Amino acid sequence: xxxxxxxxxSHTEMIDITAEIATAISKNNVKSGVCTxxxxxxxxxxxxxxxxxxxxxxxxxxxxxxxxxxxxxxxHAEGNAPAHIKSSIFGSSLNIIIxxxxxxLGTWQGIFFCEFDGPRNRKIYLQITAT
Amino acid sequence: xxxxxxxxxSHTEMIDITAEIATAISKNNVKSGVCTxxxxxxxxxxxxxxxxxxxxxxxxxxxxxxxxxxxxxxxHAEGNAPAHIKSSIFGSSLNIIIxxxxxxLGTWQGIFFCEFDGPRNRKIYLQITAT
Amino acid sequence: xxxxxxxxxSHTEMIDITAEIATAISKNNVKSGVCTxxxxxxxxxxxxxxxxxxxxxxxxxxxxxxxxxxxxxxxHAEGNAPAHIKSSIFGSSLNIIIxxxxxxLGTWQGIFFCEFDGPRNRKIYLQITAT
Numbered sequence: 001x002x003x004x005x006x007x008x009x010s011h012t013e014m015i016d017i018t019a020e021i022a023t024a025i026s027k028n029n030v031k032s033g034v035c036t037x038x039x040x041x042x043x044x045x046x047x048x049x050x051x052x053x054x055x056x057x058x059x060x061x062x063x064x065x066x067x068x069x070x071x072x073x074x075x076h077a078e079g080n081a082p083a084h085i086k087s088s089i090f091g092s093s094l095n096i097i098i099x100x101x102x103x104x105l106g107t108w109q110g111i112f113f114c115e116f117d118g119p120r121n122r123k124i125y126l127q128i129t130a131t
Numbered sequence: 132x133x134x135x136x137x138x139x140x141s142h143t144e145m146i147d148i149t150a151e152i153a154t155a156i157s158k159n160n161v162k163s164g165v166c167t168x169x170x171x172x173x174x175x176x177x178x179x180x181x182x183x184x185x186x187x188x189x190x191x192x193x194x195x196x197x198x199x200x201x202x203x204x205x206x207h208a209e210g211n212a213p214a215h216i217k218s219s220i221f222g223s224s225l226n227i228i229i230x231x232x233x234x235x236l237g238t239w240q241g242i243f244f245c246e247f248d249g250p251r252n253r254k255i256y257l258q259i260t261a262t
Numbered sequence: 263x264x265x266x267x268x269x270x271x272s273h274t275e276m277i278d279i280t281a282e283i284a285t286a287i288s289k290n291n292v293k294s295g296v297c298t299x300x301x302x303x304x305x306x307x308x309x310x311x312x313x314x315x316x317x318x319x320x321x322x323x324x325x326x327x328x329x330x331x332x333x334x335x336x337x338h339a340e341g342n343a344p345a346h347i348k349s350s351i352f353g354s355s356l357n358i359i360i361x362x363x364x365x366x367l368g369t370w371q372g373i374f375f376c377e378f379d380g381p382r383n384r385k386i387y388l389q390i391t392a393t
């Protein structure tokens with residue numbers, strides 16, 4: 001298992017980690033397989049989406065702020081109930097296919113770490129299985 | 132493949148299955164790998180989230196009840212359209228990394244079986260692949 | 263890695279690809295393992311849900327049209343911001359367990375390709391790892 005460290009700088013943000021994941025994968029000698037990306041946090045997530053236009057990320061953040069508003073009445077006392085809920089909607093794990101030692105992504109796809117309760121120091125776990 | 136059985140007791144609930152998954156994983160001799168957790172139901176799901184404060188689960192249930200209300204006009208005649216939709220939002224499969232024969236989770240993370248149309252007898256499938 | 267091609271015919275639709283996935287899996291000689299299904303697009307997704315009653319799919323489309331409406335103010339200029347967001351909610355990858363060379367699904371479960379910005383020619387990537 002490999003561990004990546006990431007420092008987020010805002011309360012809510014989507015950080016492109018495609019290059020870091022590709023580098024970590026290339027350090028293994030697995031030519032063909034699957035990389036499991038796992039976020040060990042309950043107020044963050046990981047997703048695939050467009051990495052060409054940064055405004056896509058802004059839309060994401062706004063839409064989810066509307067759907068799961070900060071100032072509702074929640075039972076959880078720490079004030080970060082929306083972050084927990086977003087974490088489950090986006091998900092904490094992803095599978096990326098590896099061919100020729102590289103992640104196989106679509107033309108417009110990037111891998112994003114999703115911070116919903118930052119800024120914080122975060123970790124990302126990677127496990128690679130060969131075909 | 133291993134099969135776990137679970138009996139849910141409410142219409143909508145999130146049940147912590149972390150210990151059951153850890154026990155099932157320990158029965159294999161896989162030291163390092165990935166465990167695929169798969170829910171073979173269309174009105175249930177599986178997710179990772181905080182297992183320290185039970186109020187987090189209450190917030191989840193309330194937020195999704197508001198977003199996908201029971202008493203809307205749905206085409207599906209069985210009355211459980213919201214359960215089908217929640218199942219796809221939370222997702223039916225998860226990947227957990229295994230190291231030293233144990234699931235690698237974050238400090239606050241638990242694995243939750245999500246019942247959206249209970250009470251019912253449910254199954255959880257597990258498949259383990261070694262690195 | 264195997265590549266499936268699919269032609270969607272509507273702007274938003276859920277297409278049952280269970281048979282195509284089963285055929286692709288059967289072409290491998292893997293008896294027991296995991297199949298990673300990966301959608302290399304940022305305005306489409308893949309999910310598991312009921313394939314018996316087509317009205318379930320209609321409900322899905324209507325609920326998400328209400329939650330993430332087309333005619334909101336989005337930053338992304340191409341007019342398909344809702345499609346990007348739905349893609350991340352449904353997710354771009356799925357894991358299916360393989361036993362006896364076949365996908366193991368629940369009685370009512372089907373695998374659906376989710377088109378959110380069609381009609382288009384789309385691809386689905388499959389990677390199979392043995393246990």
